[in-house]
Amino acid sequence: MKTQLQIIEELNEIFTEVIDEGEVSLTPETTANDVDGWDSLNHIQIIYAVEKKYGFKFTLPEIQNLKNIGDLVNLIIEKSR
Amino acid sequence: MLFSSFSFFIFFPIVFILYWALKANRKWQNMLLLVSSYVFYGWWDWRFCFLLLFSSTFGFFVTKLLSETDSDKKRRLYMNLSIVVHIGILCYYKYFNFFISSFTDFAKNLGFNVDYTPLQIALPLAISFFTFHILGYTYDVYQRKYPASNNYFEFIAHIAFFPQLVAGPIERANHLLPQFANKRQFSWIKMEDGLMQMLWGFFKKIVIADTLATQVNYAFAHYQDLHPITLIIAVIMFTFQMYCDFSGYSDIALGCARLLGFELLQNFNYPFFSTSVSEFWRKWHMSLSNWIQDYLFTPISFNKRAWGKFGIFYAALVSFTISGLWHGANWTFIIWGAVHGIAIGYELLTKKKRKGWAKKYNPIAYSIGSGILVFIFWSFTQLIFRATSVDHFYGILKQIVTAKWVFQPEVNSVYLLYIVGLLLFEWFQRSKPYALQIINWPYYIKWAICALIIITIFSSKNLNNQTEFLYFQF
Numbered sequence: 001m002k003t004q005l006q007i008i009e010e011l012n013e014i015f016t017e018v019i020d021e022g023e024v025s026l027t028p029e030t031t032a033n034d035v036d037g038w039d040s041l042n043h044i045q046i047i048y049a050v051e052k053k054y055g056f057k058f059t060l061p062e063i064q065n066l067k068n069i070g071d072l073v074n075l076i077i078e079k080s081r
Numbered sequence: 082m083l084f085s086s087f088s089f090f091i092f093f094p095i096v097f098i099l100y101w102a103l104k105a106n107r108k109w110q111n112m113l114l115l116v117s118s119y120v121f122y123g124w125w126d127w128r129f130c131f132l133l134l135f136s137s138t139f140g141f142f143v144t145k146l147l148s149e150t151d152s153d154k155k156r157r158l159y160m161n162l163s164i165v166v167h168i169g170i171l172c173y174y175k176y177f178n179f180f181i182s183s184f185t186d187f188a189k190n191l192g193f194n195v196d197y198t199p200l201q202i203a204l205p206l207a208i209s210f211f212t213f214h215i216l217g218y219t220y221d222v223y224q225r226k227y228p229a230s231n232n233y234f235e236f237i238a239h240i241a242f243f244p245q246l247v248a249g250p251i252e253r254a255n256h257l258l259p260q261f262a263n264k265r266q267f268s269w270i271k272m273e274d275g276l277m278q279m280l281w282g283f284f285k286k287i288v289i290a291d292t293l294a295t296q297v298n299y300a301f302a303h304y305q306d307l308h309p310i311t312l313i314i315a316v317i318m319f320t321f322q323m324y325c326d327f328s329g330y331s332d333i334a335l336g337c338a339r340l341l342g343f344e345l346l347q348n349f350n351y352p353f354f355s356t357s358v359s360e361f362w363r364k365w366h367m368s369l370s371n372w373i374q375d376y377l378f379t380p381i382s383f384n385k386r387a388w389g390k391f392g393i394f395y396a397a398l399v400s401f402t403i404s405g406l407w408h409g410a411n412w413t414f415i416i417w418g419a420v421h422g423i424a425i426g427y428e429l430l431t432k433k434k435r436k437g438w439a440k441k442y443n444p445i446a447y448s449i450g451s452g453i454l455v456f457i458f459w460s461f462t463q464l465i466f467r468a469t470s471v472d473h474f475y476g477i478l479k480q481i482v483t484a485k486w487v488f489q490p491e492v493n494s495v496y497l498l499y500i501v502g503l504l505l506f507e508w509f510q511r512s513k514p515y516a517l518q519i520i521n522w523p524y525y526i527k528w529a530i531c532a533l534i535i536i537t538i539f540s541s542k543n544l545n546n547q548t549e550f551l552y553f554q555f
Binding site for chain 1: 224225226379380382383386387389390392393429432433
């Protein structure tokens with residue numbers, strides 16, 4: 001089982017690659033407003049990259065209910081069980 | 082009943098007085114709104130009321146059933162049932178003849194001999210608006226965004242609520258429904274604010290839109306005999322006729338609702354100062370663009386996320402083409418929607434590149450340049466929108482491109498000053514929810530301006546010669 005910290009490290013890589021506007025450094029409290037270039041469009045691409053990385057699928061309501069990175073990490077942990 | 086008709090000027094004050102007289106009893110107030118909304122709607126054709134009642138009743142119960150089950154399979158079944166029934170009704174009234182005649186035209190082109198006499202189907206007013214309103218509600222409950230309504234009368238009253246019924250804003254149940262469940266407060270400031278917004282709406286519709294309409298209608302009807310410059314002016318005039326007509330309607334709707342203690346969704350936010358097509362859409366018919374984004378674009382792009390950037394382009398193209406078709410059963414609307422879909426898709430895919438360009442140039446010059454390009458694009462697509470058929474559009478375009486340029490407009494170009502005046506006033510007031518929001522100005526200036534506007538409206542020769550609001554046909 002991965003820890004929250006490990007998942008955040010992996011998300012940093014995914015975000016940096018998808019957004020492609022320099023290094024991204026996330027914390028559980030980070031929201032879309034805090035990251036330059038994180039908009040609703042690359043949000044969907046980020047979600048797709050996360051799905052590929054961890055090997056499961058999200059549903060649309062799951063994605064729409066996320067408030068910050070902490071929520072995303074918890075969802076990943078829950079879905080990986 | 083038209084907002085700008087004599088009957089409405091009798092109807093609304095009666096509703097207003099009775100409504101606030103019932104202030105102590107919210108249930109009776111809601112009942113009054115329900116009955117008056119059906120009177121308002123039935124004024125055109127009483128038979129339409131049955132369809133509205135059926136659609137909202139069906140929407141209410143199917144969503145209630147959906148919310149009461151935990152089985153995903155059943156929930157999906159109810160959701161699909163709702164889509165099939167509501168879209169089915171919409172297609173029957175709005176698109177049946179279009180689909181059949183497009184098909185027979187196609188068959189004829191292939192050499193088959195098919196004969197088809199279109200059915201006489203009267204298009205019920207408001208059907209596209211309330212269908213989207215109800216479907217959005219069911220989908221939100223399906224997605225578990227909020228619980229289903231338990232109050233049938235409040236629900237059907239909020240769907241039929243007359244200020245927004247005929248041409249929007251396309252409301253959201255979680256925005257409007259709680260307002261029916263809560264007590265409405267009477268306040269003089271709100272009354273003043275509501276009246277001013279209505280006044281501004283009437284001014285834009287009766288004084289600006291209907292005046293421009295006379296020139297536009299002439300030019301679009303006689304395009305074969307007119308010079309390119311005349312046609313270009315007519316297209317620009319139509320762009321603003323549409324804006325003043327539709328945003329005028331929305332202002333009247335919002336103002337009228339405010340007089341009854343309700344707030345409707347903002348529908349326009351000074352779109353002509355946009356520097357991209359995407360921004361224009363965020364500020365133009367906002368209740369529709371948000372609807373398209375939440376219920377078409379997001380689900381489609383999510384569904385096609387494995388396609389990468391192409392999935393986004395595809396989602397933009399499909400959702401805008403559907404939005405085009407929503408406007409009416411005509412190929413011009415479909416092309417109009419698709420062209421916007423392509424433009425939005427292009428902007429989404431080149432976002433980063435465009436950010437880079439913006440850094441290279443002077444920011445003000447870049448914004449003005451982009452604003453002008455967006456305006457040209459928008460006006461061009463308004464030409465497709467206004468044309469009665471693809472041939473009509475092509476004919477006008479051909480005339481603009483091939484006819485001889487003579488710099489002597491054959492329409493009254495003085496009316497272009499209306500547009501300049503409007504844009505200047507809007508620029509000055511662009512931080513306000515609507516341009517005539519001057520309630521904080523000194524009272525003598527404020528009332529002088531209002532008096533002037535009222536005089537202008539009543540002295541306008543359009544008053545006895547009004548056209549229907551353009552969005553009533555959709």
